[in-house]
Amino acid sequence: MTPRFYITTPIYYPNANLHLGHAYTTITADVLARYKKMQGYEVFLVTGADEHGQKIAKKAAENNQSPQVFVDYMVQKFKNLWEKLDINYQQFIRTSAQSHVETVQKIFTLLLQQDDLYLGHYQGWYCIACEAFSAASQINKINNSCQVCQGKLINIAEATYFFKVGKYTKQLLNYYEKHPLFLWPLHRKTEMINNFIKPGLNDLSITRTSFTWGIKVLENPQHIVYVWIDALSNYLTALGFLQADDRNFKKFWLEPNCEIVHIIGKEISRFHMIYWPILLMALNLRQPSAILAHGWIINEVGKMSKTKGNVIDPLILIERYQADSLRFFLMKEMVFGNDAKYSHELFLNCYNSFLANDLGNLLARTTAMIIKYCDGKIPTITLTKITNNETDIIDKIKKTISDFKMLMDQFHINEAINLVFELITVGNKLIDLTKPWTLYQTNQTIALHNILNLLGNILVIASALLSPILVKHSWEIHQQLGLVQIIMPTGALDLNGISNKVIKNPKILFPRLNIKTELTYLDNYFNK
Ligand code: MSP
Numbered sequence: 132m133t134p135r136f137y138i139t140t141p142i143y144y145p146n147a148n149l150h151l152g153h154a155y156t157t158i159t160a161d162v163l164a165r166y167k168k169m170q171g172y173e174v175f176l177v178t179g180a181d182e183h184g185q186k187i188a189k190k191a192a193e194n195n196q197s198p199q200v201f202v203d204y205m206v207q208k209f210k211n212l213w214e215k216l217d218i219n220y221q222q223f224i225r226t227s228a229q230s231h232v233e234t235v236q237k238i239f240t241l242l243l244q245q246d247d248l249y250l251g252h253y254q255g256w257y258c259i260a261c262e263a264f265s266a267a268s269q270i271n272k273i274n275n276s277c278q279v280c281q282g283k284l285i286n287i288a289e290a291t292y293f294f295k296v297g298k299y300t301k302q303l304l305n306y307y308e309k310h311p312l313f314l315w316p317l318h319r320k321t322e323m324i325n326n327f328i329k330p331g332l333n334d335l336s337i338t339r340t341s342f343t344w345g346i347k348v349l350e351n352p353q354h355i356v357y358v359w360i361d362a363l364s365n366y367l368t369a370l371g372f373l374q375a376d377d378r379n380f381k382k383f384w385l386e387p388n389c390e391i392v393h394i395i396g397k398e399i400s401r402f403h404m405i406y407w408p409i410l411l412m413a414l415n416l417r418q419p420s421a422i423l424a425h426g427w428i429i430n431e432v433g434k435m436s437k438t439k440g441n442v443i444d445p446l447i448l449i450e451r452y453q454a455d456s457l458r459f460f461l462m463k464e465m466v467f468g469n470d471a472k473y474s475h476e477l478f479l480n481c482y483n484s485f486l487a488n489d490l491g492n493l494l495a496r497t498t499a500m501i502i503k504y505c506d507g508k509i510p511t512i513t514l515t516k517i518t519n520n521e522t523d524i525i526d527k528i529k530k531t532i533s534d535f536k537m538l539m540d541q542f543h544i545n546e547a548i549n550l551v552f553e554l555i556t557v558g559n560k561l562i563d564l565t566k567p568w569t570l571y572q573t574n575q576t577i578a579l580h581n582i583l584n585l586l587g588n589i590l591v592i593a594s595a596l597l598s599p600i601l602v603k604h605s606w607e608i609h610q611q612l613g614l615v616q617i618i619m620p621t622g623a624l625d626l627n628g629i630s631n632k633v634i635k636n637p638k639i640l641f642p643r644l645n646i647k648t649e650l651t652y653l654d655n656y657f658n659k
Contacts, residue, residue, distance in 0.1 A: 135175070135382060135389035136167040141399060142179040142224060142365050145205030146190040149212055150442035151473060152396070152428045152435045155461045159425065159544065160394045161218045162462055165599035166539050169619035172390075175383045177369040178213065179224030180206050184262050184358030188344035198344045202227060212446060216454045217602045222379075224369040226346075226361055234368040235346045235361050238414065242294065243350060247413050250351075253291040253336040256284040260438060262358045264336055266401075268326050279398050280438060289341050292354060293334040299409040300332055306408065306418060314404050315423045315542070316468035319397070323404050335406060363407045366393065367416075384417070391419040397468075400424045423542060426470040428461075435473065443473060447656055451649075455601045456482050456641070462600050463548050475653040479646050485552060486604075486641040490593070493558045494608055497586040498637040500562075504571045509587045509612065510580035511630040517581055520564070524585055525624070527557055528592055532620045535596050548600065551593050558589040587612060587629050592620045604640055611637050 140160045143153050157178055164176040182202040191201035206225060213220065224231065242248050256265040256275065260282035263269075269278045277284055307313060307320055314320040338354035339345065345355030367373075370380035383389050395403050403422050411418055427434045432441040448457050460481045465471045501509055517525075531554045538547040561582060570579040590608055598605035598617050609617055613632030 132388055133173045134171065135386065136164065136172040137175045137177075137370070137383040137389055137391045138164050138167075139176070139366050139369075139393050140178040141395050142181040142226065142362055143209065144184075144186060145180045145182060145202045145209065146186050147437045148205075148442075148444065149209060150435055150437070151445050151448075151461075152442075154212070154216060154445040154457070155428055155465060156394055156396060156425065157213065157218055158216060158458050158461055159467070161216075161220070162458070162544060162599045163392070163394075163539075163542065165219065165602070167390075169599065169617075170536075173382075175222070175370070175379065176218075176220045177222045177224055177366070178218070178220050179222075179365060179369065180209055180226065181358065181362040181365075182206075182225055182227045183345040183355075183361050185259050185339075185342055185344075186262055188342055189259070191344075199227060215446060215449050216458065222369045224365045226365060230371075230374055231365065231368040232346050234373045235356055235364050236349050237373045238364055238367075238410075239348055239356060239360075240350065242413060243292075245413070247295055247298075248292045248337070249295070251291060251293050251334075252288070253293075254288040255286070257287045258282055258284050261398075263402075266327060266330075266333075268330070280436070282438060287341065289339065290354070291336040291340070292338040292348070292351075294337045294360075294409075294413075296332050296335050296406065296409050299412050300328060302412055303405065303408055304328065306412075310418070312421060313418065314400075315421055319400050319404060319424050323400065327401055327405055332405070359402050359406065360410070363402060363410060366407075366419075367414075391417075391421075393419055393422045395422065395424050397424040397426060421542075423467065425465070425467050428465070428473050429470050430473055434470075443657065447653075448478070451652070452478075452482060452644075453603070455604045456486060458600050458602070459486060459548075462544050464545070466545055467542055475650055475657075476646070479644055479649050479653075482641065483644055483646065487643040489552055489555045489559065491639065491641040491643075493555055493562075493586070494590055494611065494640050495637070496562055497558075497583065497590060498611055498634050500567050501583055501587070501634050502637065504567065504579060505583060507634045509629050509632045509634070510583050512581050512584035512626045513577050514626070516577050518578075520561075521581060521585060524557055524561065524589075525626070527554060528588065529622055529624060532592065532596070532624075533622055544600075548597070551596050554589055555593050558586050558593075561586065584626060584630065587632075588624075588626050591629055595620050607640060611635055611640075 138160050140157050160176055164174045168174045188198050191198040194201055256270055258265055258277040260280045261277060265284055271278050275284045337357040337360045338348055339357060340353050346361050348354040370383055371377040372380045393403060408418055430441055432439050435442055460478050531550050535547045535550055565582050567579055567582050591612060594605040594608040595617050613635055
């Protein structure tokens with residue numbers, strides 16, 4: 132049976148343009164989805180827009196638009212960005228879609244019928260920016276601001292339906308304990324337990340009555356469903372849960388051979404690691420395989436965010452340097468789970484060092500030598516005549532392939548990339564060490580052919596491994612080497628599989644950038 136992989140991003144608020152932080156999350160999900168697809172999985176990637184709630188209603192009003200008209204416009208911008216970034220999603224879920232609205236209403240009815248909800252009154256602090264009722268540990272008591280986003284908290288007092296989450300606490304803790312890889316990085320689990328569960332989980336207010344932009348509770352239409360319950364449900368509604376066509380739900384949630392992974396930013400861990408599993412327990416549904424919380428992109432002002440006004444628009448970088456360069460930078464520089472810094476300088480230096488110098492150079496040198504010394508055809512390797520160094524390189528290739536898989540399976544994308552670049556460095560060093568031009572001049576044909584064949588193989592394997600990240604350029608490398616398909620390499624190496632392929636249209640893959648010129652360009656652009 133084909134293994135399946137269901138992967139999701141958070142659905143983003145369409146109250147402002149997306150920035151590099153959102154791009155990072157979505158690229159991570161896309162890279163993992165592409166990787167799994169190459170491993171033979173049937174993959175379903177969902178991203179989307181979280182369109183309801185007070186924050187969106189407020190923003191639409193500021194724009195003198197109805198919330199629906201406003202979010203329709205913003206969603207087009209989201210989709211445009213994902214297209215430019217080569218995000219290959221299977222479903223874009225919008226919480227204002229009728230199918231989603233109806234399913235959330237059904238979920239609410241189910242919870243009500245099974246006595247998980249009761250009508251009461253909420254009084255306490257609320258953060259509109261996070262759309263969150265603030266737990267005591269999240270309030271900065273000095274000025275009543277939110278410790279997560281530093282935004283001002285408002286005091287709300289309104290009738291509400293409460294979800295009896297406390298009743299599931301024990302089951303949740305048991306689940307954590309029995310599934311050590313459920314929450315990742317591991318310290319998030321400790322944080323959830325110590326900050327939120329141990330102090331006692333209050334019943335969660337899951338409806339609001341003081342505004343109307345949201346999903347109406349059928350049983351009591353003055354109430355609208357709390358935006359986080361609405362939003363979290365997207366992971367099910369995107370698959371057709373409780374809808375007429377629920378084939379994807381059966382395939383990607385119910386079947387046991389499906390791996391389910393949610394990628395989120397660390398600031399929304401509480402919702403995903405506590406309330407989401409509890410909601411699934413209440414619905415009697417299986418849990419995801421893993422919930423992975425990544426760190427933030429930061430710069431000198433702190434977390435990149437719309438409220439701080441320190442955002443970088445990914446479209447500017449894509450237009451000038453192409454999507455692959457940005458995908459590569461974010462995947463190479465961010466250690467999953469940790470914060471990492473963005474600066475134009477870091478981005479440009481990463482491009483020049485790894486893409487232009489290491490990978491680009493290896494391709495340019497190799498294709499030029501194959502054209503000059505072998506009439507443009509990749510030569511055959513004679514395994515009976517290889518040197519010890521070449522045997523070591525073949526072992527290194529095999530080890531790179533198996534270690535890459537191991538690391539990607541554990542979501543260590545940046546380490547996996549580093550391994551591939553070690554291999555690329557081995558290729559560049561092989562050229563420096565063996566000086567193929569002298570072998571040509573002295574007619575050492577077999578030795579020359581062995582080296583050029585190995586270099587071709589390193590390029591094919593490195594670019595195939597990097598293809599979930601460098602979507603267009605890996606394909607370009609394959610085409611330059613005369614190949615018509617990218618195949619995920621396995622341990623069963625056939626070094627002569629590329630022999631006699633004809634080099635086609637060799638050209639510079641990643642032109643070297645003049646850092647000073649580019650910095651001036653970017654600084655002008657972003658400070659405008
Ligand atoms: N709508 C909710 C999510 C609901 S999911 C059921 C939401 N939306 S958001 O527009 O605020 O997006 C938050 C997400 O954007 C983060 O969880 C993270 O994935 C991404 N990021 C936003 N800023 C970021 C950084 N500075 N760095 C990295 N990722 C960041 O929360």
